[in-house]
Amino acid sequence: MTDLAALVDRPGDWHLHTDYTDGQATVADYCERAVANGLEFLVFSEHVRRRLDYDYGALRTDVEAARETFDLTILLGCEAKTLDTDGRIDAPPAVTSVADVVTGVFHSFDGDREDYLRAAAAMLRNPAVDVWGHPLLFAERRGYELTDAELSGLMAAAAEGGVLLERNRRYGLPPSRLVAVAPDYGVDFVVGSDAHGVSRLLTKERLAYERAWLAQQS
Ligand SMILES: [Zn+2]
Numbered sequence: 001m002t003d004l005a006a007l008v009d010r011p012g013d014w015h016l017h018t019d020y021t022d023g024q025a026t027v028a029d030y031c032e033r034a035v036a037n038g039l040e041f042l043v044f045s046e047h048v049r050r051r052l053d054y055d056y057g058a059l060r061t062d063v064e065a066a067r068e069t070f071d072l073t074i075l076l077g078c079e080a081k082t083l084d085t086d087g088r089i090d091a092p093p094a095v096t097s098v099a100d101v102v103t104g105v106f107h108s109f110d111g112d113r114e115d116y117l118r119a120a121a122a123m124l125r126n127p128a129v130d131v132w133g134h135p136l137l138f139a140e141r142r143g144y145e146l147t148d149a150e151l152s153g154l155m156a157a158a159a160e161g162g163v164l165l166e167r168n169r170r171y172g173l174p175p176s177r178l179v180a181v182a183p184d185y186g187v188d189f190v191v192g193s194d195a196h197g198v199s200r201l202l203t204k205e206r207l208a209y210e211r212a213w214l215a216q217q218s
Pocket residue numbers: 079105107133134
């Protein structure tokens with residue numbers, strides 16, 4: 001098992017999409033750019049769903065080949081949406097059992113505000129989930145204003161589940177209110193570009209900017 005906590009303070013990008021799904025670059029393209037950008041690791045958090053329409057095994061093979069070629073820590077990941085108030089995610093066991101990093105998110109979700117909060121807390125306690133990707137994107141899109149108590153409840157769930165929170169550069173999330181609460185619960189942040197092409201891959205400067213922003217809010 002990969003020790004994700006050991007990567008938290010190292011320069012890397014936790015959120016990438018390749019041309020296996022809606023990205024424009026290959027695993028090797030990102031690795032090449034990562035070396036140029038001075039990064040030490042990458043997480044290929046590729047979109048998955050229970051019925052996959054591409055070959056996740058081929059992505060895994062690409063990642064394994066890249067490990068041989070590049071002087072980088074290269075992690076096989078997946079990004080899966082939360083399905084229900086039990087916190088189940090839309091990923092097949094064949095994927096979650098081999099992925100080094102499982103990122104749980106909300107994209108579409110069938111339910112009201114209460115359901116969303118229950119589902120988010122349950123997803124954060126789901127032992128399969130390692131990272132909460134673009135936190136509160138769904139809440140923002142629905143216009144949910146979460147109370148301090150609700151934010152604290154989510155951070156308590158993240159702490160219990162040992163889940164890392166993503167600072168997502170593409171969406172500029174989570175909002176500062178959530179970042180401010182996280183340290184009280186010992187919840188750590190990682191930074192992801194949510195890149196769909198190499199130009200969006202984190203650089204050391206972008207990473208420093210996001211970390212400084214995180215430090216200012218907490
Ligand atoms: Zn997403």
